[in-house]
Amino acid sequence: MYAEFDLLTPAAVGGALDELAKVENEEDCMPLGGGTNLVVDLRARAVAPKVLISVGRLSGLRGIELGEGRVSMGGAVTVSEILRHPERSRFGPALIGAAQVFAGQMVRNTATIAGNICCGSPAADLVPPLLALDAVVRLECSAGSRELPLADYFTGYKSSVRKPNELLTRVWWPEPPAGSASLFYKLARRKGDAITVVGVAVSLARENGICTRARIALGAVAPVVERVRPAEAMLEGNALEPDLIEAAARAAAQQSSPIDDVRASGKYRRQQVFVLVRRLLSRAWRSLSEGDHP
């Protein structure tokens, strides 16, 4: 069933980083978060590391902190922990929306935020909202740490700037201020436990009737989850009239490069990008006009 591997269970982040520092070949050693992706890959023999380093229970990677204008989550925070947090309304509705439609309860209980980012799937559901919220990731190795915008993390299909000796230890983003709104929609073949056909997250801020900040992020329609910067630029500095929203949605559809697969054709996916971006931008803008921020 599985190729043989050693499972290391360090007691602290430092121990995990020391083990990763010994890695010479990326395929030889992998961090194990909740295992909801990695165990599937191990069983399919899509990967065959000689060593797994369990990081999902390390206290240094846990915890959700709010303060100094930030929402900050340890890499091992699970989807269920996001949903159960008493202050979840401060995280950004787009992220909560994605967590609510994420897999089934059992997977949500163990799937981690770092695992969702690091698996590099273009259909990873937490990534579009995190991009729309301007998330920053912290990567740590035994020699030190660095932080970078999540928007600069992915370099291609299932590839990223993370080095084999680094752990993704924390994700943080500015706490969404009053006068901002964010939304996420997952189009899939079923409501629960289904792989995303198209994922869209938007985030808007409004001041004096003008859009001061626009973010649009698309999942499952390109090799990586990505922002649609040309469409964002069309919106910022303007009042979002229906024609402008429609033009931005068209630009988003144009940037997408979806493939045909068993779940949907590329043509359908691109059409749905247009429909969903238009819908979410309209709803978010309307809610800001009405003062009822999603």
Ligand SMILES: Cc1cc2nc3c(=O)[nH]c(=O)nc-3n(C[C@H](O)[C@H](O)[C@H](O)COP(=O)(O)OP(=O)(O)OC[C@H]3O[C@@H](n4cnc5c(N)ncnc54)[C@H](O)[C@@H]3O)c2cc1C
């Ligand atoms: C039935 C089922 C349903 C699913 N439904 C969804 C869904 O609706 N939406 C969705 O987005 N995903 C879904 N998934 C995929 C998966 O659950 C998520 O991607 C999850 O967030 C992965 O997190 P994990 O902690 O389990 O990662 P793991 O499987 O432990 O690891 C995934 C990858 O990340 C690396 N990694 C893990 N933690 C770290 C870290 N701290 N630093 C560096 N690298 C790390 C691992 O080495 C591995 O390469 C589903 C999976 C299953 C089995």
